[in-house]
Amino acid sequence: MKPRSLVPLLLLGLLAAADPATPPAADLAAVRKAFRPRLAYRPSKFEMKVLSRREAGKDLIRESLAYPSPVRSVDPERNDLVRAVLYRRKKPEAAAVIALSGWRGEPATRMLARRLAAETGIQALLVTLPFQGERTPQGRRSGDLTLSADLDQTVAAFVQLAQDVGRAADWLVRARRVDPERLGILGTSLSGFAAATLYGLDDRFRSAVCLLAGADVADPIWNGNLLTAPLRQALEARGIDEAALRRKLAGISPGTWARASRKAGLLVVAAEEDRVVTLPNARKLAAAFGGADLLVMPGATHFSLFHILQAWPRMREHLRGRIGVPPSAGRKSGPPPAQGEKPGSRKPGGRDTR
Numbered sequence: 001m002k003p004r005s006l007v008p009l010l011l012l013g014l015l016a017a018a019d020p021a022t023p024p025a026a027d028l029a030a031v032r033k034a035f036r037p038r039l040a041y042r043p044s045k046f047e048m049k050v051l052s053r054r055e056a057g058k059d060l061i062r063e064s065l066a067y068p069s070p071v072r073s074v075d076p077e078r079n080d081l082v083r084a085v086l087y088r089r090k091k092p093e094a095a096a097v098i099a100l101s102g103w104r105g106e107p108a109t110r111m112l113a114r115r116l117a118a119e120t121g122i123q124a125l126l127v128t129l130p131f132q133g134e135r136t137p138q139g140r141r142s143g144d145l146t147l148s149a150d151l152d153q154t155v156a157a158f159v160q161l162a163q164d165v166g167r168a169a170d171w172l173v174r175a176r177r178v179d180p181e182r183l184g185i186l187g188t189s190l191s192g193f194a195a196a197t198l199y200g201l202d203d204r205f206r207s208a209v210c211l212l213a214g215a216d217v218a219d220p221i222w223n224g225n226l227l228t229a230p231l232r233q234a235l236e237a238r239g240i241d242e243a244a245l246r247r248k249l250a251g252i253s254p255g256t257w258a259r260a261s262r263k264a265g266l267l268v269v270a271a272e273e274d275r276v277v278t279l280p281n282a283r284k285l286a287a288a289f290g291g292a293d294l295l296v297m298p299g300a301t302h303f304s305l306f307h308i309l310q311a312w313p314r315m316r317e318h319l320r321g322r323i324g325v326p327p328s329a330g331r332k333s334g335p336p337p338a339q340g341e342k343p344g345s346r347k348p349g350g351r352d353t354r
Contacts, residue, residue, distance in 0.1 A: 028256055035251035038159050039201055041166020044070060048171050059089050060118050065125075070167055071160040073130065074145070074153070075137040082164050083128040083135060085110075087117035095182035095323045096123040096172045097207075098165055100191035104132065104143045108211070108308050109188045115312065116186075120320045123178065127168050129191060130157045147190060149234035151248040158252040161194055162201070169204055181206060182323040184265075186315075189277065189303065193217045193254055196285060199266060200257030207322035209315045211269040212302060214281025215255035215288045218246045225275045227302070260290025267293050267318040269311055271300035293318070 048067045056062035063086040073079045099113040113124035128135055131145035146157045165185070172178040184207035187195030192213030199208035214220070221228050221235070222242050235245060250256055266289050270282035279296065286294040295314055300307035 028250070031250045031256055035256075036201070039162040039198075039251075041163055041170070041202070042070070043166075043170055046070075046167060046171075048175065056087065056114070057118060060114075061088050061090060062086070062114075063088070067167065067171070069130075069160055070163040073156065073160055075131070078137055079131055079135045079145075079160075081135070082167075083133060084168065085113075085126045086123060087114050087126070088123040089117060089121050091121075092117070092123045092176075093121040093182075093324060094177055094179045095121075095184075096125060096176070096178045097184040097186050097319055097323070098168055098172075099124055099126045100161070100165070100185070100187040100194055101126055101128045101132065102188050103129075103146075103190045104141075106188065106303060108303065108305060109186065109191060111305075112186065112188075112308075112312065112315065116316060116319065119316060120324050122184075122319060122324050123172070123176065124186075125168055125172060127164060129194075130160045130164070147231070149231060149238055149240070151235075151240070151245070155248070155252060158194065158197075162198060165198055166202070169202075180204060184208060184319050184323050186211075186319070188212055192277075194252075196254035196266075196268075197252055197257050200254060200259055200262060200289070203262075205265070207265040207267075207319055209267045209269065209318060210254075210285065211308065211315070212271060212274065212277050212282075213254065213268065213285060214277050215253070215258065215284035216246075216281055217253040218242070218249050219278070219281050220276050221245060223275075223278065227276050254285055255288045258285070258288035263290035263292045265322055267295060267315060269295045269297065269308075269315060271297050271302060271304060271307065273299060274302045276302040 046068055048065055051064040051066055053061060053063045065084040065086060067082050069080045069082050097116060099109050102109045110126055113126045116122055117124045129146055131137065132142045136142045137145065145153055147154055169183055172183070173180045183204050185195045185199055185205045186209045188211040192210040195208055196210040196213050199205045221231055222245060268282055268286045270279050272279060283294060286292045295311055297307040297311050
């Protein structure tokens with residue numbers, strides 16, 4: 001290596017060291033030690049209820065499901081009954097992706113889950129986030145208690161989500177005969193952050209697609225965008241500054257749980273013009289996982305369905321390549337080529353694909 005080629009690397013190292021969003025390794029280790037027992041799923045007996053079953057298209061079945069959350073929340077009557085929808089073919093693959101519902105009914109994740117099942121045969125279980133949709137407490141708006149200025153409540157909601165997802169994965173393997181080595185996870189925006197954290201935490205997930213998500217969950221709350229400005233104002237009214245916010249949310253932030261060894265299974269999908277989850281935050285997520293693949297949607301803003309649909313083939317093939325093909329069929333260790341990319345043309349390590 002030429003001496004001058006070390007300069008960019010040294011600059012990157014200095015920038016990372018100066019980045020207030022990157023806590024020292026010792027601090028992260030302490031956070032992981034404190035949070036792991038709360039987030040790690042503990043198997044237990046439960047009953048999954050099939051509320052309805054109907055055809056949702058050619059060779060596609062839609063099942064509405066409900067099951068008890070392993071966690072008791074502030075609203076056990078409504079929130080602690082987890083609602084989920086399973087999309088599957090009549091003869092599905094023994095593979096499944098848990099898709100985490102979008103913020104306040106945002107349709108992208110639901111749409112992608114349905115398409116995944118229809119186009120690949122991979123089963124897609126759409127799990128509703130705590131305190132959203134049918135889990136919303138009486139007299140509240142959907143999401144009011146999922147992400148709020150009450151940071152203890154925000155963390156508690158994420159801990160509950162982690163346990164809900166663990167139970168969903170347990171059911172897929174036990175009751176629907178999904179191969180435990182063929183599980184994936186998918187999320188968009190807030191649920192994309194959750195998916196990235198759970199992928200880093202739980203080795204059962206062999207693949208993840210994290211759409212409009214980054215390494216630092218505090219950044220979209222504090223970066224001045226219009227969507228979360230009221231939340232920042234509410235935090236400031238409580239005397240919470242940026243540093244306190246980062247400390248409080250460190251245990252549920254993807255960067256805390258990222259591991260380079262998990263690089264191959266992750267695809268990060270970012271919007272070039274996103275002012276909520278910025279492109280630098282998405283790049284940090286890919287880098288935190290050792291250089292995972294990063295797909296940038298040119299010209300896209302936050303929740304641009306047009307651009308998400310354009311990027312969908314790449315997301316689908318990433319999941320299919322990691323969990324859709326049985327190991328006996330000779331699945332390779334890396335993600336499949338993107339559309340139009342010749343096999344073997346991809347360089348080692350992650351890519352920032354525009």
